[in-house]
Amino acid sequence: MEDEVDRLLEAWRRERPDLDVSPMEVLSRVSRLARHLDRARSQAFETHGxxxxxxxxxxxxxxxxxxxxxxxxxxxxxxxxxxxxxxxxxxxxxxxxxxxxxxxxxxxxxxxxxxxxxxxxxxxxxxxxxxxxxxxxxxxxxxxxxxxxxxxxxxxxxxxxxxxx
Amino acid sequence: MEDEVDRLLEAWRRERPDLDVSPMEVLSRVSRLARHLDRARSQAFETHGxxxxxxxxxxxxxxxxxxxxxxxxxxxxxxxxxxxxxxxxxxxxxxxxxxxxxxxxxxxxxxxxxxxxxxxxxxxxxxxxxxxxxxxxxxxxxxxxxxxxxxxxxxxxxxxxxxxx
DNA sequence: ACTATTTATCTTGATGTCGAGATATATTAG
DNA sequence: CTAATATATCTCGACATCAAGATAAATAGT
Missing domain, CATH: 1.10.10.10 (Winged helix-like DNA-binding domain superfamily/Winged helix DNA-binding domain)
Structure with missing residues (x-):
């Protein structure tokens, strides 16, 4: 199942085939998940003011x-x-x-x-x-x-x- | 090998033994790693202005x-x-x-x-x-x-x- | 063709953070 | 005991972001 990071890396591989972008398979997903978690956290706390x-x-x-x-x-x-x-x-x-x-x-x-x-x-x-x-x-x-x-x-x-x- | 999150969870388990804080084993580490990655990224980019x-x-x-x-x-x-x-x-x-x-x-x-x-x-x-x-x-x-x-x-x-x- | 709605971008004011420096107290060296 | 240095906290100005609203142009409905 494809995700946003797959699309991101596909684009980089098309534009910069000379680079090995595989580290981003892990690290970009970490950063993006963290951003989502932040937002979810804010929402959970909103209930409690x-x-x-x-x-x-x-x-x-x-x-x-x-x-x-x-x-x-x-x-x-x-x-x-x-x-x-x-x-x-x-x-x-x-x-x-x-x-x-x-x-x-x-x-x-x-x-x-x-x-x-x-x-x-x-x-x-x-x-x-x-x-x-x-x-x-x-x-x-x-x-x-x-x-x-x-x-x-x-x-x-x-x-x-x-x-x- | 212990890390900061282990210390964090140990403190929560001591103070709130009624709570299951195990989700943070994964998600706190994601958030903390993301923060470190942000800082490391900033440093890498600094070289390039x-x-x-x-x-x-x-x-x-x-x-x-x-x-x-x-x-x-x-x-x-x-x-x-x-x-x-x-x-x-x-x-x-x-x-x-x-x-x-x-x-x-x-x-x-x-x-x-x-x-x-x-x-x-x-x-x-x-x-x-x-x-x-x-x-x-x-x-x-x-x-x-x-x-x-x-x-x-x-x-x-x-x-x-x-x-x- | 005319009006209403949607879309694209920019403007503005408030907010939270940082970094540098100020102040006061504590600690160390001679 | 005094001077120099270190530590703890706060102050202040700059900055990036957001959210709401303004403006202008495109699109849809009648």
Missing amino acids: LESWEFDVLAALRRAGSPYQLSPGKLLKETLVTSGTMTNRVDRLTARGLVERLPDPADRRGVLVQLTDAGRDAVDAAMADLLAHERALLGSISARDQTRIAQILRELVRPFDLEKH | LESWEFDVLAALRRAGSPYQLSPGKLLKETLVTSGTMTNRVDRLTARGLVERLPDPADRRGVLVQLTDAGRDAVDAAMADLLAHERALLGSISARDQTRIAQILRELVRPFDLEKH
């Missing part, structure tokens, strides 16, 4: 476990955004009452961002919904193939994880 | 084949951006001398965006470089596994391609 970027921050705090506190610095490492972006995100989440800023008792430069009860409820509901959608999407893939692809993806991501530290 | 968004537009024109013309409408379908974005992109690519706008002889509302020689040279060089990088990244994956993963990704993308038409 959350934007994707809001979920990313709240989820990082939720994962940290009680008392659901992380510094902005930790948060930006978890969510892979810059400090200016995180300041802005925390501002807006604070305005919505989903998190609050507390002074860090151990470092007067520092701040702790803490999930409010409303923030915790919101992220818990959104997470359950997200997983339901993702499970449905993966329904057509056998458990064996899911394990296989997860393993291959892990190998592909490894070089990037390494270069960070 | 191109931004990613510039490459996307030039590559669509290149794939179209001689005389390397597409309407803005076609371009935005190929690159999945909105019309306002495409107007802006074509403006800036025109300013850089990589494309030019021509009136569409068949439709007075229409415009044809055409690759200049400089634009063609730039995209050809960038494409070769991109593929070299991608080939290196896939080096650790056997040809058999590459075929497998491409096939599985094709199935995962299909529902999204379908919903468009």
Whole structure:
């Protein structure tokens, strides 16, 4: 069964028969699937009145476990955004009452961002919904193939994880 | 071998043992790999003085084949951006001398965006470089596994391609 | 031929992100 | 103890994108 990437590669092979475009069989599909997943995620969160970027921050705090506190610095490492972006995100989440800023008792430069009860409820509901959608999407893939692809993806991501530290 | 997603899922399983987070074994890795690929792409293009968004537009024109013309409408379908974005992109690519706008002889509302020689040279060089990088990244994956993963990704993308038409 | 609808492109205002730099506090070296 | 450096966060301006709406031309219905 043909897909968009097949059409893309067919065009490249016609125009640049000298190039081996086969890497794109895998990597273009990864990029395109990720774009679709982003959109699907946004839709799933819409039901819960959350934007994707809001979920990313709240989820990082939720994962940290009680008392659901992380510094902005930790948060930006978890969510892979810059400090200016995180300041802005925390501002807006604070305005919505989903998190609050507390002074860090151990470092007067520092701040702790803490999930409010409303923030915790919101992220818990959104997470359950997200997983339901993702499970449905993966329904057509056998458990064996899911394990296989997860393993291959892990190998592909490894070089990037390494270069960070 | 552990990766970032393993740590992520471990945290979720600790905090929400009631949830089945296994879909993220696959889908979180897809999203994260895509993010890494984006960054790597940007770096590869930097050598050739191109931004990613510039490459996307030039590559669509290149794939179209001689005389390397597409309407803005076609371009935005190929690159999945909105019309306002495409107007802006074509403006800036025109300013850089990589494309030019021509009136569409068949439709007075229409415009044809055409690759200049400089634009063609730039995209050809960038494409070769991109593929070299991608080939290196896939080096650790056997040809058999590459075929497998491409096939599985094709199935995962299909529902999204379908919903468009 | 005339009107309504559709299509193609561009314009504009709002938004989220980044990058560079500012400020304040903490840590290290001598 | 002081000076230099590092760290944590925030501020600000630039930028790419989107969504909604404007404009103009083509097409369909009567």
